Amino acid sequence: MQLLKLVESKIRVGVPLPWNVRNQDCTLLLARGHVIRSDAQLEALLERGMFVDVEEFKAVEALEAPPAKPLESLYTRWTLSIDALETALPRLGDTSDGLDAIYALTDEILELAEKDADIGLFMAIRQDQAKHLRYGYSHAVYTALLSILMARQLGWTAARTRLLTLAALTMNASIAELQGQMAAQDYPALDRQRAQIRAHPALSVAILEKAGVTDTEWLTTVMQHHEQTDGTGYPQAISSVSDAAQVLRMADLFMARISPRQLRQPLSIQDAARLMFRDDKGGPFSMAIIKVLGIYPPGDFVQMASGEMGVVMRRGSEARTPLVAAVTDSQGKGVTTTLHRDTSQAAYAITGPASDRSLLARVPPERLYGYAVHAG
Known part of the structure; x- marks a missing residue:
């Protein structure tokens, strides 16, 4: 049985479930027809992990004629983007559907950034502090947005900006669930978690290669997105780091610093920008972040x-x-x-x-x- 992880947008409170819901081990949690009665109950179930048999899910979708799709607000589209990444990343390497979903999501985020970047920044700055377990997915989506804006500030081509966006969405393919767990835990990172973090660039590249990705720049950007030009990064401790990887590392680190954790409050935008400027010694990439955001960005x-x-x-x-x-x-x-x-x-x-x-x-x-x- 192949399982598909359910996300919030697929389930409606007060409406009978159209399929059997299982846990990650295929054990039945809720039978078809069960009614989830409250948002709190749904939130608890999502945090536990809700899965459905892929074939059962496809059969139900085939039976339901799609209604005319209403226009969705940009806020809803950002939220649905996080849902889409949460569905797509676990499927990378297993089916072509996962990679196709990443391509579609990349185009959606590029379009959202073009339509109204200020609303995107508002959503990124004002993250939902209660949903730590989704952090691995929301972080990647908002890092992709910041990467897009930095690339445009730096004058990169549309093709290169799209490749950077693909890398941002997939850089943490091997640890997205772990990131959520660590954001929610009320104790410091364990040694085994630190080891997984150190290994994740190479493991994410392996997932992408299994999925059929052959683009060298995409794979290199993911592999190098924690390397530093002074040789103190990981996993290879190299000093020759691609520009795309440096931009992605800076966007990744900036968004991490301003995001809340169970153990700590987020840094202010201003403090995070000062640290970035100091670490980069006022280089072009830290200046790109400051020029893109301003001192006080939307949502502050x-x-x-x-x-x-x-x-x-x-x-x-x-x-x-x-x-x-x-x-x-x-x-x-x-x-x-x-x-x-x-x-x-x-x-x-x-x-x-x-x-x-x-x-x-x-x-x-x-x-x-x-x-x-x-x-x-």
Whole structure:
């Protein structure tokens, strides 16, 4: 029996399951027709791992005539991209479907980055802190976005940017599940986990080769994405590292630093950028990140000279002057209206990151950008 891992978008609370649900060992968990009653129950089951027989899944899909597909918001499409990667990565090397899904997902993320990069950055900065177990997949998707924006800033061709995106999505093919486990655990990494991390570039390359990938630049980028030009990286400790691998390493490390873990809070965007600039000695790749994001990127929470706090909506013409949506009054009290503030004006200049981030949970992207539905 070949199993397919189920993701959140495939299951509806309150609707009978159309197939038998099993665990990773093929043991039956829920029979066809069972009804999941709450989001909490669904979340617990997803964390445990829900699988379905591939043939049973295909049979049900064949019986169901697809309804007219509604237009989806860009936020939904980013979330579905994470679902798609969670489904595709475990299938790499087993069937051609997995590699085809990676190609399709790459094109989707390139399109999303082109349609509205600010919304993509908002989603990347404002990650769902509760879903640590999906970290391996969300991290790869958002690292791909940052890599795309860096490549465009550096003037790379569309073909080279696409190859970098493919590498970003597959760099951790061998440890995506492990990354989620480590993000959720409340104790330091174990020795065996560290060993898996050190070995993962080579193991991910092996998975890609088994899947039929022959592109040398793609494979090299994945193999080298933790190498450093001073020879202190891994797994080979080489000093001659491709530009694509250096860009990917920097995007990977930056996104990791600003992502939450059970054991620690994320670094602020500003602190992560300072570390990147220091480590790279102000080189072109760290400068590309700073130019792409600005000092205060979309999703960041800032304090303004007016006394208001707000969420950054869109990058501005200057790194320090983005468009901000004020979500408090001058006394720091939450407001129901959302006023746009041009921070290039002295009255609304950003004075620094806001320290009290509790209000962020009550600011969904729809409040800032509307429904963000794009046809085509």
